[in-house]
Amino acid sequence: MSKPLKVALLGAGVVGSQVARIILKEGGTLESRIGRRLELVGIGVRNAATQRPGIDPALITTDLEGLVSRGDLDIVIELIGGIEPALGLLRTAIANGASVVSANKALLADYLGELSRDADARGVDLYYEAAVAGAIPIIRPLRESLVGDDITAVMGIVNGTTNYILDKMVTEQVSYDSALAEAQQLGYAEADPTADVEGHDAAAKAAILAGLAFHTEVKREEVFCEGITSVTPDDIAAAELMGCTVKLLAIAKLTDDDRVIVKVHPAMVANKHPLASVSGAYNAIFVNSREAGELMFLGQGAGGAPTASAVMGDVVTVARNRHRGTAGHLGSAYTARQVAPIGESQAQFYVSFEVVDRPGVLARCAAVFGDHGVSLRVVQQSYIEGGERREGFAARLGVMTHVTQETNLSAVVEELGRADFVGSEIRVMRVEGF
Amino acid sequence: MSKPLKVALLGAGVVGSQVARIILKEGGTLESRIGRRLELVGIGVRNAATQRPGIDPALITTDLEGLVSRGDLDIVIELIGGIEPALGLLRTAIANGASVVSANKALLADYLGELSRDADARGVDLYYEAAVAGAIPIIRPLRESLVGDDITAVMGIVNGTTNYILDKMVTEQVSYDSALAEAQQLGYAEADPTADVEGHDAAAKAAILAGLAFHTEVKREEVFCEGITSVTPDDIAAAELMGCTVKLLAIAKLTDDDRVIVKVHPAMVANKHPLASVSGAYNAIFVNSREAGELMFLGQGAGGAPTASAVMGDVVTVARNRHRGTAGHLGSAYTARQVAPIGESQAQFYVSFEVVDRPGVLARCAAVFGDHGVSLRVVQQSYIEGGERREGFAARLGVMTHVTQETNLSAVVEELGRADFVGSEIRVMRVEGF
Incomplete structure (x- = not known):
């Protein structure tokens, strides 16, 4: 019988605690799907004193750098978010020969290309299905299912907080400020909601989607970004008169001269379009491609368990590769398409x-x-x-x-x-x- | 510079001709995505005399067995459908060390387990995204994205012909017979429509979906199957009164005691459910899972170009593996769940x-x-x-x-x-x- 695969988890928050639960509850299900048992050898956190029911305190460490430098890890799951220390930890993990799974859109929006090359050079995997649209399988369909086709546009609702706020403004005819206040009370928006309401979160996801769809590198700063803070009840009412609903959209399109437009902004969406009726915590992504035509993917875009589902899909895939002594293909040779300015x-x-x-x-x-x-x-x-x-x-x-x-x-x-x-x-x- | 990967194509019909077009038009796009050029070395057909514009006649052969036995093939794409000679040809291809891509639902419904084991033993790939729901990426999401989660139900519209006929019965208030006749005139239904209207095609897809979703083997004959031939205008009208639309559904569910129910039948679908509004040539699949909750996948379920998109996604994935000297993981160890009788x-x-x-x-x-x-x-x-x-x-x-x-x-x-x-x-x- 082969040795278990050693897994380290970075972060035990909303998503991390669910991932830990799924790995620890294990009664052989994951083993039968992988061919090998997973052993959770450590959980790196900021505050070791936090109560974590069901998790052996011996697994908890605040020495994240020490954890990823062990050298005997097979898989590192990064769920702490933000650029640093996540970036340094992933670099160390890869350098030490571990495959990595990350849900960190902010980081991947700017460092996906670099980390992919590092992983490729080291012969390990880098998977990140949970970084965009929570539980919805969208990374694999773009990276693999549609890789023999030519994608021409990707358009989606990829931020649940703004979708919830806009929903409230439509259904309860309230102002942006009261809708935001209600979202904060219910925990759907953070105390500092900037990343969501200014569109930064959606822009990071747009950069990742555009890069995958068009086989190029798109940085977060190249994404045109306009949030929902200046949307007024008058805009909502005007949309209604036009048979539309206001949604925050992330859009990536190929131009006629083979450049890429990537943008996030509120838009009036025609009510007959399926994106208009995507409400609340749901995310949805439309893909247009030359051969396949129009495809839509819909599901829960956030939350602990749904995001953990996407993370665990990556963990099993990476573990299967590890078990077979291989690594997945990390993507196309970049075609280095230019990003066109929003004016065009x-x-x-x-x-x-x-x-x-x-x-x-x-x-x-x-x-x-x-x-x-x-x-x-x-x-x-x-x-x-x-x-x-x-x-x-x-x-x-x-x-x-x-x-x-x-x-x-x-x-x-x-x-x-x-x-x-x-x-x-x-x-x-x-x-x-x- | 490495040698091109040798590809043989079996079948040059509606889908095969599109696949040939995509491979032959190639101006380096696929090569940049794979890392190697694809070389189409032969196309096996039944009738060599058929005019095939854009295809070099030297590629055409009626000796399919000879083509797949060459021994130097990297990839065999099987698009001829039916059980024999497809099954024999795939066995020969795998035995000769080629990875295989197939869109043959009838064959895979009964032989997926066996062919997977053959491919695994030989260290080659077996991919079949196009076998279910045309262009919609559903096989990879089930096989990989959701493999760390527990799927509890899959429900979908997976046959375009019957969806078209039922649509006509609803929108034009015509009988089954006239709707079928119109579908046949327009080429949406075949002269012998049995496989579609009796639900056999949907049942084959249901068997494949159930096997993947529940990590077990489900044979076509284990699928309860009821077609649409006895649906009357009265049924359609009654559905309307109840706020429903009649659709032919393929359903796979896990029972409370961990058995599997797999069935195809017409059903009244509540109009508020997204499947109710899936019309014409579109297919859609709903997936329920423990962690991710509800997911939906929508797209074109048939047609030459959409199906070719799914085939080419597999071809590129398989070619990437081939280029890296590896093969993808072929799935879980089977859990051998029982199929429960329809009565339960x-x-x-x-x-x-x-x-x-x-x-x-x-x-x-x-x-x-x-x-x-x-x-x-x-x-x-x-x-x-x-x-x-x-x-x-x-x-x-x-x-x-x-x-x-x-x-x-x-x-x-x-x-x-x-x-x-x-x-x-x-x-x-x-x-x-x-």
């Missing part, structure tokens, strides 16, 4: 602004769009009631454009801003799914 | 029958259900119009039950059949998604 991105837009009540104003507004090559799909005009009416501005125009380039739209907005018949606030939101 | 399956049911117009009949009907431990969720009574009214039977009862065991329901139907206040035809349909 193509999209539909919804633009809303106040206008003075004067003959010919609608025609003059339409001319501004036309002059910049932006054609209009829908124009809605609504009159502003007495109390809310500002000096001279009697009506509000809501305009949905056909697909156009961002730079064209910016030129339109700039010109409208200079026009004396247009109010000072011009609101713009991107539109998807028509 | 738990489900909700919709039962519809005519009753005489006599005081106390409704109570007597309800008592029949109650006597067999079947509790009722909804009871609908409708009066039958003069012209359609049969001697003595004035009303029709439509009853949706709570979850119960099939044997209990059968006992109810048998007793109702003997009752003088019940008409001769008792229609039963299973219900899912509430």
Whole structure:
């Protein structure tokens, strides 16, 4: 009978404690799937004093560097998040010959290429299914199932916190601030919600998805990123009038000249599009590819047990490879596609602004769009009631454009801003799914 | 520079011709993803005289056995379908040291276990993503992503022909026969539609899914199978009244005592369930697992290019392994779970029958259900119009039950059949998604 595979776990928080539970409960199930037993030899944590029911205190250590340097480890599972000390620990683990499993999107968004090359050179595995969209299998489908096809676009809801807040704003007609406060009370948003609400978390995932989909390296800083903090109840109401729901989307697209656009922003999503009805803690990812057409993946995007499911899928895969004395293929040779600036991105837009009540104003507004090559799909005009009416501005125009380039739209907005018949606030939101 | 990997293709039909096109168009893309060039060395076909634009006639051969026996092949792609000669050809290919990729659900439903053991013993790969649900990545997610979790149920729409026919019956209120005739005219159904409409194709896929999900071997003959040939416009209308849509489902569930239920049958699916709105050529698969919860996979279930996408994902994966001198893990040690008889399956049911117009009949009907431990969720009574009214039977009862065991329901139907206040035809349909 062969020796068990030695596993070290870094982090015992929401996800780590579930992973520890699954490995420790083991009654032979994982062994039958791997061909070898897993032995959890250590759990690296920040605070050893925390109560951890069901976990032998002898496994706990605060010396994480010491743990990953043991030299006899087969697998290191990194669930502490953030750049350091996670990056240093993973480098040490790989250098010492361990295969690694990580759920760390922030780290992988910037260091996936480097860590992949390290792992490849050392002949060990690097798996990270849990880094994007929790329990949803999306990394393997991109890395393997669709690798003989050409992906043209990936679009998804990949952040549960913002999805919950936007949901509340739609269903309960509350402001962003009250929706956020409620999410914080219920533990769906952190005390400092910046990473979620400013779109940074989604942007890290977008970078990983874009890199995999287009066989290139995309860094977090190359992702255009706009959060949900400035979404207003008026935006939500305008979306409803247009038959849309506001969602925070992560989008990666291939341009006609073979460059990559990667962006995170709130968007009006057509209600008939399946992403519009993905609510609460669910994540969903759409993939378009040349041969396969449209594919969708849906599931729970966060939470201890769902994320642990994805981590354990990687652990078993890596352990199987280890047991067979091999390592999985780490991906394609990079094609080094350029990331195009957001200005060259193509999209539909919804633009809303106040206008003075004067003959010919609608025609003059339409001319501004036309002059910049932006054609209009829908124009809605609504009159502003007495109390809310500002000096001279009697009506509000809501305009949905056909697909156009961002730079064209910016030129339109700039010109409208200079026009004396247009109010000072011009609101713009991107539109998807028509 | 390393030698190219030698690939043989068996079959050049709808899918095979697309696979050939993708390999032959190759301008370095696949090579960059694999690390080695693919060389298509032969295409085995039944009729060499068929015109095949873009394919060098020198590649074509009708000696399939000779092709797979060459001994220098790295990969054999089997797309001819059916049991023989496909089975013999795959055995020969594996015995000669080639890795194999197959989309042959009929074959794999019965021979997956055996071929996996052969491949494992020979140190080669066996991949078959395209065998279930066309372009949708479902095999890898079950085989790898969810392998550290415990799947409890898989439920899906996995046959496009029957989905198209049922769609037509719903949207155009036509009979099964006219919907089938239209599907045949448009090429969505074959001249002999038996394999699709009797559920055999879906049953083969269900056997494969169940085996993977539950780490056991399930043979095609162990799958309970009921097709759509006896679905009537009345069933469709009754479903609509209950807020449901009729779909042909493939279902694999784990029972409380760790056995497996595998079945294919038409079912009323609650409209709020995402499977209810999966239409036309799309397939969708729901997976329930202990840790990850609910997952859904959606995409095109058939067609040349979508299926070729799945085949090519396997080809690249297998080629990468080949290039690295390894083979992927072929799956779990089988746990040899028993397949439970359909009678022990738990489900909700919709039962519809005519009753005489006599005081106390409704109570007597309800008592029949109650006597067999079947509790009722909804009871609908409708009066039958003069012209359609049969001697003595004035009303029709439509009853949706709570979850119960099939044997209990059968006992109810048998007793109702003997009752003088019940008409001769008792229609039963299973219900899912509430």
